[in-house]
Amino acid sequence: MPRPARYVRPVAYAALKLRLVKTPGLSAAAPALLAAQRWAGRRLTASPFITILAYHRAADPTAPTEYDEGVVDVTPEAFDRQLEFLDRFCSVISLSDLHAFARDGKKLPPNPVLLTFDDGYKDNHDVVMPLLAKRGQSAVFFVATHYLEARRLFWWDRVNLLLKRSTKERLELAYPEALSLPLRTPAERAASIRAVLRVIKDRFALDLERFLEALAEAADVHLSREDERRRVDDLLMTWDEVRALRKGGMDVASHTSTHRVLQTLPPDRLAEELRTSRATLEDVLGEPVKAISYPVGKPLGRASHIKDAVRDAGYDLGFSNCSGVNHAWSFDPLDARRMPTDADTSDAHFRTVIAVPYLAT
Ligand SMILES: [Zn+2]
Structure with a gap:
């Protein structure tokens, strides 16, 4: 993916730094470059950043899917x-390393x-x-516990x-507000999916079950529990697999229960979302x-009311996304920031954002 022009100079600079660090033969041949390498190495090791990368899936992003293709962030090979x-250049840390830093x-x-x-x-x-x-x-693997427990598809x-399978040309929804969703072309279908997801992400106190049932009704797509369970077994981990990760x-930690914003x-x-998922995982x-x-x-x-609720529910590290x-020097343990990853990210761009994290945001 092309980068905006204003990034070209910093990217080139960072790429140069990494090249100097990565090429010992080059520096051995030229004392000036050796000094540069040492300088670059020092700059690199004295990193003022705690870099936290956010992924969802490692898979083939070009494989056709009836599910959300946006959660495939990296191919297994690129990962x-x-x-x-x-x-070679960084220290991959664990949750206990970060706990020890934040707490002690x-x-x-x-x-x-x-x-x-x-x-x-x-x-995963x-x-x-x-x-x-x-x-x-x-x-660290953060799991939305309700879906793994109940063997239900994630709402997204x-x-x-529902919208990719529907043979309707347009869906009309009344709850939580009038919504007209055209499905005649791939572009319309994609825009309608985004519009539905936006409602779930933004609407305060949405009754999600009611909304999804109305959507299935309007789309005239009905998933039997047996079919859903089979799909979930292909797509999501079982508790045995989660235990195997640990x-x-x-590290395994909470991503709430039903993945509501x-x-x-x-x-x-x-309070219920925060407590239920923690109790389930501890069990x-x-x-x-x-x-x-x-x-x-x-x-x-x-x-602050969310931070208070997170703390009250027994958490001492909380990660926001992207x-x-x-x-x-200013790390906030309940609002740790993460950098997005993307299936389009080249190796060169990945290395550059690790060196200069500002370029990822
Ligand atoms: Zn999520």
């Missing part, structure tokens, strides 16, 4: 190359990078864990399935769960 790069002021290793995967897709267990384990690295995958040295929930529902894992990533991930910012860069 493997990213891990190789992190192994313990120093983090040079160039700390925390890898996180949201939601609970099956490829089948594809991601083996790639991490190969290099002795780990990641359900919306995609046994394999990975916290800012859209009344106080009682908010599954047999250990305390103290970290959560916020669905859809708007930064909490000044939403919200930017953490500076080590």
Whole structure:
């Protein structure tokens, strides 16, 4: 994906820095370059950033799907190359490293990078864990507990399935407001999917079950429980697989219960989402769960009532999504910022944003 022109100079500069660090033969041949390499290396190791990367799925983004294709952030091959790069130049840290830093002021290793995967897709267990384990690295897997427990499709995958399968030319919805959704062309279908997802993400106190039932009715697409369970078994992890992640040295933490945007929930529902998912996970894992990533991930910012609710529910680390860069000196444990990843990201761009995280936001 082409980058805006204003990024070209910093990108070129960062690429030059990384090239100097990565090419020992070059520096051995030229003392000036050796000095430059040392300088670049020092700059790189004295990173003022705590880089937290947000992924969802590692899969083939070109494979046709009835579900949401937007959650495939990386191919397994590109992820493997990213891990190789992190192994050489950064320190992949764990949740306990970050806890020790945030709670006890313990120093983090040079160039700390925390890898996180949201939601609970099956490829996290089948594809991601083996790639991490190969290099002795780990990641945090945040799971939306209700869907794994009840074997239901995530709401965004359900919306995609309903609207991609519908043979209607237009859907008319009355709840929570009048909504007309054209489905005649692929572009209209894509826009209508976005419009439905926007309602779920933005509408305060939405009755999600009611809305999804009305959508299925309007689309005239009906999924039997048996069919849904079979689909979920292909798409999401089981609790046994979640336990296997933990046994394999990975961290597992909460992504709420039903994956609602916290800012859209009344106080009682908010407390329930936070507590239920933590209790379920502690039951599954047999250990305390103290970290959560916020669905859809708007930064909490000044939403102090949400921070209070997160703290009251027993969490001491909270991650927002795609919200930017953490500076080590101003790290907010309940609003840790994460950088997005994207299936279009080239290896060169990935390396550049690790060196200069501002370029990812
Ligand atoms: Zn999510």
